[in-house]
Amino acid sequence: MKAIVLHRVGEPEDLHLEHVADPTPAHGEVIVRLRAAALNHRDLYICRGQYAGLRFPIIPGSDGVGEIASLGDGVENLKVGDQVIINPSINWGDNPRVQGPDFRILGLPDNGTLAQLVKVPAQNVLPRPAGLSDEEVAAIPLAGLTAYRAVVTRGELQAGETVLILGIGGGVATFALMIAQQLGARVLVTSGSEEKIARARSLGAKGGFNYKTTNWVKAVQDATDGQGPDLIIDGTGGQTFDIALDAARPGGRIVTYGSTTGVVPEVAVRRIFWKQLNIHGSTMGSPTDFRAMLSLFGEGKLRPIVDRVFPLVETGTALKHMDHAAQFGKIVLKID
Ligand SMILES: NC(=O)c1ccc[n+]([C@@H]2O[C@H](COP(=O)([O-])OP(=O)(O)OC[C@H]3O[C@@H](n4cnc5c(N)ncnc54)[C@H](OP(=O)(O)O)[C@@H]3O)[C@@H](O)[C@H]2O)c1
Incomplete structure (x- = not known):
């Protein structure tokens, strides 16, 4: 597959599209074929080495929408071709008040969504909201979840x-x-x-x-x-x-x-x-926060604000746009 791979600390212009091996799903995981992803400030921090737990090489990216391409053993209630949105909040844990010790955000340390394929736990994919474009759905996960928990659950x-x-x-x-x-x-x-x-x-x-x-x-x-x-x-x-x-x-x-x-x-x-x-x-959100947030979006409901859409190959340019605080809303990457 093609992916944006970060090999060392650098600047947005150091990010290039490369050929890498396709991911394979382990027990309880699925592979999603992505049609759009979105950027978060976190991706800029990771690129510049300003984020804890860096590892190289890494495919950044936390937001994604697409369809299930393959299933690992033990995955039930999902099938190849299902249209899904990804919850980037992985292993939140049992306590709704705070994430547990195994909590991770998709896109570091696990490879993320700036790629044609991404591997995620099956419980982190949900049906996409209806009536929104791929770009609008891709804009939702990390920012929508963080905003929901900050405003509703914590605020x-x-x-x-x-x-x-x-x-x-x-x-x-x-x-x-x-x-x-x-x-x-x-x-x-x-x-x-x-x-x-x-x-x-x-x-x-x-x-x-x-x-x-x-x-x-x-x-x-x-x-x-x-x-x-x-x-x-x-x-x-x-x-x-x-x-x-x-x-x-x-x-x-x-x-x-x-x-x-x-x-x-x-x-x-x-x-x-x-x-x-x-x-x-407030940080990210629990699975309950994610589902409650998602229910606000879709047909006849709220529409995410997409600032600009760049092709995946122009991720560096898109990150510079974010670095200059030039955006209003989400910067989205279209994936072929
Ligand atoms: N804890 C979490 O789970 C979590 C999740 C998501 C993001 N974050 C963090 O939250 C921050 C925002 O993330 P994001 O992805 O939404 O970033 P973003 O889209 O890049 O937005 C950053 C915004 O910060 C504003 N800003 C810059 N300097 C400011 C100042 N002096 N006073 C007021 N506003 C200022 C700018 O707003 P204007 O353009 O309107 O001036 C800019 O658009 C980042 O630090 C990110 O790492 C944390």
Whole structure:
């Protein structure tokens, strides 16, 4: 098969399409013939050697849609030709509150979806949602799952509450916007781009603030009667997480799921205890989260936001597009 293979730490332009051996399914596994995959910020970190547990060579990629090409021994209730979406959250474990010690994300250490074929445990494939294109379905898994758990399971967002989503152009952030809207919440966003703020407004956001050009904490306070939002969803981390503590409502919640801008240099914890803040970490999601998230998408329901579609051979260019935060929504790769 052909696949994007990473042989060493490098830059997106070092990623090339290569011929590699087809995977073979072990007991309880299936092979999926992929028609589309999608990128996540994780793929950029892996390419640059900024992700724990690196191994080479590795085929990155966590999101995929396609059809079952072959089955390993002991696989029941699936057949060759079934149209499936892949849940990249592997071996979550028995505890809904936290993943277990054997938890892995597809695309490292296991070979991922930037390939014509991928091997996954049978329990990680589900029927694809109806009424969506291959590209739309491929956009869903990792970002949709992360957003669902952050907003619903961990954030416990309620109808009528106000949620602030930081960096709305991001893949996870756009799913968080859709899911929060669906719940009946009032959504505010930040972005480094006026155009993306306008896009978010067109999708129902009630306010948007440019983190590059405005004092967004003040703008958020003004938009919430001086109180701050009930919930903040942050995948930015770094200094922005520290600033988010100022924006938070006393007694409010913050869910952190990522740190695109790096580590937090210093957090003044006084604001956490004085404002009685609830800070929740969130990573990926359980099988229950995945199924609940998936039920929101499909015919007559939510549609994922696909920013651009690149052929698999142009994965390097697509990753550079992500590196420049040029996207609004998901960057998808079409696989022949
Ligand atoms: N814990 C988990 O399970 C999990 C799962 C998925 C992702 N993540 C992490 O979450 C982060 C986002 O992932 P992604 O795939 O959605 O990334 P992405 O699509 O590349 O989005 C990153 C976004 O970050 C925003 N951003 C950059 N600097 C910012 C700042 N100073 N303030 C506010 N926003 C800023 C930009 O938004 P604008 O373009 O609007 O400015 C950019 O579009 C990554 O760090 C990723 O590793 C974690």
